[in-house]
Amino acid sequence: MHNSKKIQNMFETYEEIKHTQKDLDHNQDNAKDPHAKKAFDYAIRILSLRDYSIYKMKKKLQERKFSEDIIEKTIQKLLDYNYLREEEFTRIRIKQFLVKGYANSYIKQKLMQEHLNADDQTIDQIRDEQNLGHNKQLYYLIEKKLRYKEIPTEFIPKQKLRNKLCSFLATKGYNYSEINTALNEFIN
Numbered sequence: 001m002h003n004s005k006k007i008q009n010m011f012e013t014y015e016e017i018k019h020t021q022k023d024l025d026h027n028q029d030n031a032k033d034p035h036a037k038k039a040f041d042y043a044i045r046i047l048s049l050r051d052y053s054i055y056k057m058k059k060k061l062q063e064r065k066f067s068e069d070i071i072e073k074t075i076q077k078l079l080d081y082n083y084l085r086e087e088e089f090t091r092i093r094i095k096q097f098l099v100k101g102y103a104n105s106y107i108k109q110k111l112m113q114e115h116l117n118a119d120d121q122t123i124d125q126i127r128d129e130q131n132l133g134h135n136k137q138l139y140y141l142i143e144k145k146l147r148y149k150e151i152p153t154e155f156i157p158k159q160k161l162r163n164k165l166c167s168f169l170a171t172k173g174y175n176y177s178e179i180n181t182a183l184n185e186f187i188n
Helices: 003-034 034-049 052-063 068-080 086-099 102-114 120-129 134-146 155-171 176-186
Strands: none
Touching: 034 052, 034 068, 052 068, 086 102, 086 120, 102 120, 134 155, 134 176, 155 176
8 A cells, every 4th residue: 555655656746747847848948949939929919919810920920030930839829829810810801891891702802812711601691790781781882982973864974884883893892793783773
């Protein structure tokens, strides 16, 4: 009985030493490499100003000329601490695009440029949460553009206005059939 307690105490002591050694190794890594600490501190500082995706954070750290190894370790540490939240960042970006009146196709294209992914279902869900219906946004944009304009009665000026609105709405990502249907309600 006495030997088993002795063995158990030795095992617990060994585990404590192992745990302490890990902490020391971690602190020594930071002491050995002040660049790792600088990279992490910089990442925390810019995250305090706004959220970043993993891709954008890597770009920011690369701009500061940190090595790829330090960047990867910093990104992993930020993920471990849950400071980089890719899904939440994607939702925020989608909300920003929706408020500006962009269509799903445009939003997905912009997200791809930022190395983020979202499907139509996710975008529509966020649109519903924000009470920004697809057609509601389209009609709002048309009303906004026509707010101080008088709709011409002659064919050619009316067609010019229609083409101008069509081009504007196409840059927002709406397809021609949606635009045409909506414009028919405003410009006869």
